[in-house]
Amino acid sequence: MKKIKLGDLLVEQKVISPEDLSVALSVQKQTGQRLGAILIEKNILSEEHLLSFLADQLNLPFIDLKHYRVKKEIVGLLPEILSRRYKMLPIDLLNDSYLVVTSDPTDILAYDQISAKLKKTIRLAVAQENDIIDLLNTVYKKSVEIKNAAGEIEFTMRQAESVAEYQEILESTPIKKLLYSILEEAYLNRASDIHLEPGDNFFRIRHRIDGILSEQIIHQKTVFPSLILRIKLMANLDISEHRLPQDGRFSIVIQEREIDVRVAIIALNNQEAVVMRLLDKTMGILRLESLGMSDSALSIFKKHIYFPHGMVLVCGPTGSGKTTTLYSALAAINTPEKxxxxxxxxxxxxxxxxxxxxxxxxxxxxFATILRSVLRHDPDIILVGEIRDLQTADIALKAALTGHLVFSTVHTYDAISAPIRLVDMGVPSYLIASSVKLIVAQRLLKRICEKCKKMVKPDLDEENWIKNNFSINYKEIRFYKGVGCSACNMLGYKGRVGIYEILSINDKIASALRSNDFEFYTLYAREAVAHQSLIEQALRYAIEGVVTLSEALHLSVEIDMDAIDTHEKLSLSRHKSERQ
Known part of the structure; x- marks a missing residue:
């Protein structure tokens, strides 16, 4: 590092005028601000222009943090207080040297302090100050607060000398603060679930964000049992039970929003693990138009949910948004007359x-017991959360046949497999043909982060998949992926997009089902779905740069495997029936 006079250098290179420098120095004398900050504030120079100039003069790289794959474990090596004070962050390890970004490469004091703390050679790079602050906020967020709360509780627990004192800790502010911080961090991260799991000498907190888990390690393991007990108390569970699974729920207000927390506790080897699902009550139910269905799919869906009777089935794995779709449908048809x-x-x-x-x-x-009673309460419309067994399926389908509109879900990966799954349960195919009017299969795909997306070439597996299944020239298409940035928490994606496959049961499909002719049923169903299948939509989104090509390929493999499994079960079921 060498000291340079920024103002003189800018004038010498004719980047600013002597008059501009004079004005900036005058302000600096009064306020004590950095010269560069004053030049930017006075609109004499843009930040990008100034930093590019400095990087050029000092022979340093200029990095756009929005498009750089920052290594989180490297960032965490520097205490937050130092990073925020000097607005400097280590982001990578290159040839045994830390790559450190700064918005002021002329600050020699900061360079010396950071270098001494990291105890390694550091290589500077220049980045915009706002991007560094955004990354700081992303990396540290609530992590320090959670670790501090855990440390405070661990210290207090060591001092406890009786059961009464230990019970007091459970009701103390630190343990409440720790749980609140865990919940708040998850909410800010847009997590749908929080997993609390014990390790050997630590416990881990994992967030499921857009379907993928990310984790944080807490080394104060002695705090973990107290945290579990606090959750049990809030969810009105039995605090003395450590062997049997327990389920409960509680509500909490985070940033003026009421969050419903569903709790599931399971016993492991002499320990317990917790999963908490977060549901934002204040978000409300989505309108049908906000689900993301295509115009043609939405038109068909709307037509069927206003039918006076029949069954509408929504399919997909856990976490695919089935409940959201059903609630939206109910909200649309919820009138005083129904x-x-x-x-x-x-x-x-x-x-x-x-x-x-x-x-x-x-x-x-x-489900079956309640359904029998429900039918005596004169309903027009019934929603059955899930068809899991023959009894439930039989009652629900017969209700749809005798004048009720029935909504339900079944776990299949595409619409075509749903009737086959019901037959595998033991439902007569003629009952399915007469009752089911519409099948909707859906999935939520991870959306590429717009801030850090970059063009990529398909790998060999992706190329083969496209060549074998689609008649498109993939070499002329631009595919994208996210490399990770502060905006998406270094994941490369942010949010999800829904895709929907609509199968309306027409006369040909119903006839094939009644005849137990599943080859023709599959043929007619594929014709009906045509270019609106889940895989076709996923590929279209990949071509449009909304999702990655690997996401579309992964979905295709999932659906193919499920179809093979479903058909194998059906074949076994038919062989068993023939033998009997």
């Missing part, structure tokens, strides 16, 4: 004017 009853496990959002019933298998209230 009696709507739902049977759910669990009830996720309360809908005005709708009678919602929670399944409770422990006391004998399963």
């Amino acid at each position: 009696k709507i009853i739902t049977v759910e496990d669990p009830v996720e959002y309360l809908i005005p004017r709708v009678n919602q019933i929670q399944v409770q298998p422990k006391i004998g209230l399963d």
Whole structure:
């Protein structure tokens, strides 16, 4: 590092005028601000122009942090207080040297302090100050607060000398603060679930964000049992039970929004693990138009949800947004003239004017039992949270056949497999053909982060998949992926996009089902789905740069594997019937 006179250099290179420098120096004398900051504030220079100039003069790289794959484990090596004070961050390890970004490469004091703290050779790079601050906020967020709270609780627990004192810790401010910080960090990260899991000498906090888990390690493991107990107390669970699974829920207000927290606790080897699902009550139910269906799919879906009777099935794996779609449909048709009853496990959002019933298998209230009672309450519309067994399927399908509009879900990866799955359960195919009117399969794909997306070439597997399944010239198409930035928490994607496959049961499909002719059923169903299949839509989004090509390929493999599994089960079921 060498000291340079920034102002003189800028004038010498004719980047600014002597008059501009004079004005800036005058302000600096009064305020003590850095010269570069004054030049930017006075609009004499843009920050990018100034930093590019400095990088050029000092022979340093200029890095756009929005498009740089920052290594989180490297960033965490520097204490937050130092990073924020000097606005400098280590972001990578290159040939045994730390690459450190700064918005002021002329600050020799900062360079010396950071170099001494990291105890390694550092190589400077220049980046915009706002990008560095954004990255700081992304990296540190609530992590320090959580670790500090855990440390405080661990110290207090060591001082506890009786059961009464230990119980007092559970009700103390630090443990409440720790749990609140964990929940708040997850909410700010847009996490749908929080996983709390014990390790050997630590416990981990994992967030599921857009379907993928990311983790944070907390080394104060002695705090973990206290945290579990606090969660049990809030969810009204049995704090003395450590062997059997327990489920509960509680509500908490985070940033003026009421969050419903569903708790599931399971016993591991002499320890317990917790999963908490976060549901934002204040978000409300999405309108049908906001789900992301294409105009043609939405038109068909709307037509069927206004039918007086029949079944509408929504398919997809866990976390694919099935409940959101069903709630949106109910909200659209919820009028004073209609009696709507739902049977759910669990009830996720309360809908005005709708009678919602929670399944409770422990006391004998399963789907089938409740459905029998529901039919005596004169409903027009029934929602069955999930068809899991023959009894439930039989009652729901017969209700659809006898004048009720029935909504339900089944776990298949595409629309075509849904009737086959029902047959595998033991449902007569003629009942399916007569009752089911519409099948919607859906999936949520990870959306590429717009801030850090870059063009990539398909790998060999992706090339082969396109060549073998689609008649397109992939070499002329630009595909993209996210490399990770502060805006997307270094993941490369941000948010999700829904895709929907609509299968309307027409006469040809119904006839094939009644005849148990599943080869023709599959043929006619594929014709009906045509270019609106999940895989076709996923590829279209990849071509448009909304999702990665690997995301589309992964979906295709999932659907193919599920179809093979479903057909194998059906074949075994048919062979068994023939033998009997």
